[in-house]
Structures are given as C-alpha cells and as structure tokens.
Amino acid sequence: MSDAANPPFNPKIIKRLIALAVLFFLVIVVINMSIIVIDPGERGILLQLGTIEGIYESGVHFKIPLIQNVVTIDVRTQKIQDPVDAASKDLQSIHTLVALNYHIDPLQIDQLYKNVGPNYEERIIHPALQESVKATTAQFTAEELITKRPEVRESIKAKLIDRLSSYHLIIDDFSIVDFNFSDEFNAAIESKQTAVQTALKAENDLKRIQIEAQQQIETAKADAESIRIQGEALKQNQGLVQLKFVEKWNGVLPYYMMGDATPIISLMNQ
Numbered sequence: 001m002s003d004a005a006n007p008p009f010n011p012k013i014i015k016r017l018i019a020l021a022v023l024f025f026l027v028i029v030v031i032n033m034s035i036i037v038i039d040p041g042e043r044g045i046l047l048q049l050g051t052i053e054g055i056y057e058s059g060v061h062f063k064i065p066l067i068q069n070v071v072t073i074d075v076r077t078q079k080i081q082d083p084v085d086a087a088s089k090d091l092q093s094i095h096t097l098v099a100l101n102y103h104i105d106p107l108q109i110d111q112l113y114k115n116v117g118p119n120y121e122e123r124i125i126h127p128a129l130q131e132s133v134k135a136t137t138a139q140f141t142a143e144e145l146i147t148k149r150p151e152v153r154e155s156i157k158a159k160l161i162d163r164l165s166s167y168h169l170i171i172d173d174f175s176i177v178d179f180n181f182s183d184e185f186n187a188a189i190e191s192k193q194t195a196v197q198t199a200l201k202a203e204n205d206l207k208r209i210q211i212e213a214q215q216q217i218e219t220a221k222a223d224a225e226s227i228r229i230q231g232e233a234l235k236q237n238q239g240l241v242q243l244k245f246v247e248k249w250n251g252v253l254p255y256y257m258m259g260d261a262t263p264i265i266s267l268m269n270q
C-alpha cells in the first residue's frame with residue numbers, strides 16, 4: 001500500500017478535532033458567562049432583559065448568558081468629602097469642608113438602582129450635602145458657626161438624614177472638617193479677641209485696686225479703733241500713763257537753760 005493511498009493525516013479527523021476544540025471553548029465561555037461571584041460587602045442586582053429580577057448576596061451565583069446580567073453594588077460604609085461655599089446669617093462668605101460616612105440599605109439596593117441608578121453619589125449625595133450645608137449656615141452668624149459648631153453639625157446631619165433616607169441611604173457619621181472665613185472676618189475676630197482680653201485685664205486690675213483700697217481702709221479702721229481703745233484706757237487710768245512714761249524713759253531728765261541755773265522739773269508730777 002503506497003503513501004499516496006494512505007495520507008499521514010485524515011482531513012475528517014482534523015475537522016472533528018477542530019470542532020471539538022471550538023465546542024470546548026464555547027462551553028468554557030458559556031460557563032464563564034453563567035457564573036457570577038459577589039464579593040463580601042457587595043450585593044448583586046439580577047437584571048433580565050433590563051428588568052430587575054432579584055438581589056444576590058455575596059457568594060457564587062448562576063445567570064443565563066446574554067439574557068441575564070448582574071450589577072454589583074458595594075454596601076459597605078463609604079466616605080466622601082465635599083467642599084462647600086456658603087454664606088452665614090450675617091452674610092459672611094464661608095468655605096467649608098465636610099465629610100460624610102454612609103452605606104446603602106442592603107435590602108433596598110434594587111429600589112435605589114431602580115429609582116436613581118448606579119450614579120447615586122453624583123445625582124443624590126453630593127447635591128444633598130451642598131444644600132444641607134448652605135441651608136444650615138444661613139441660620140447662624142459667622143461667629144456662631146465657630147462657637148456653636150456641635151449644634152451646626154447636628155443640624156446639617158439631621159437635614160442629610162431627612163433628604164437621603166427616602167433613597168435608602170443610611171448616614172453613619174457626619175463631620176465638619178474645617179470652616180474657613182474671609183481674611184477680613186479673621187482679622188475682625190482677632191481684633192475682638194484682643195479687645196476682650198484687654199477689657200478683661202482692665203477689669204481684673206480694677207478689682208485688684210478696689211480690693212487693695214478696701215484692705216487699706218480696713219487697716220486704717222483697725223488702727224483708729226486701736227488708738228481709740230488705748231486713749232480710753234489712758235483716760236480712765238492715770239497710773240497707766242505714768243507706767244507708760246517710765247517704760248519709755250531713757251533715764252535722762254529734761255532741763256531748761258535759764259542763765260546759770262539748772263532747775264530740775266519733776267516729771268512725775270506732770
């Protein structure tokens with residue numbers, strides 16, 4: 001039997017091998033398209049021809065290729081920061097940086113996707129932040145925004161909860177990172193603080209002077225009372241007068257010069 005009658009490769013076998021390889025590849029592709037893995041902290045929205053059919057929790061799930069599709073959404077706590085330019089009640093310009101921690105209700109992600117879509121941060125959260133901050137700062141003067149910062153924060157947070165809860169967005173925390181005011185306002189605040197400190201120092205100095213003056217008055221009153229008591233005692237006891245004299249006498253008798261005579265004056269009888 002010649003080589004021409006028995007070719008080394010049978011075309012039919014080659015075609016079958018190619019067909020099997022293509023079929024195997026298609027099976028792999030179909031299986032890959034049929035399996036969806038939802039990571040921990042995520043949920044999957046099952047869409048069938050554009051219609052929401054259900055919610056997948058984390059794990060491995062199957063879907064019908066080309067008919068069903070799964071959109072994954074993160075339901076863990078998310079953090080965003082927004083700069084907001086606003087105005088205070090007294091029309092001071094304020095530049096605010098705020099931070100929001102939130103998460104999506106895992107049981108309602110289909111409603112959020114249906115009513116808002118996947119771009120909920122841009123469409124809902126950022127506008128809500130801007131509006132809530134501006135509405136709140138307009139209720140306080142610039143100075144109150146500083147002195148009543150916790151109250152301002154709670155007011156903004158309450159407005160955010162009211163606006164976002166209807167979209168099944170849950171607020172975990174809200175904070176005011178920073179308040180920045182105009183240079184003119186900062187200078188005015190610094191000047192006011194300096195004036196307050198100066199006034200406080202003057203008030204303290206005045207109180208100190210008043211206290212010292214009162215102490216001097218009381219001391220003088222005490223000295224006068226002591227002198228009065230001693231005077232009354234001396235008037236009532238003449239012997240005490242002589243005793244005081246003797247206690248203070250240094251032993252030298254006073255004398256007067258009258259010519260050559262030196263008369264001695266008895267002090268004890270005076």
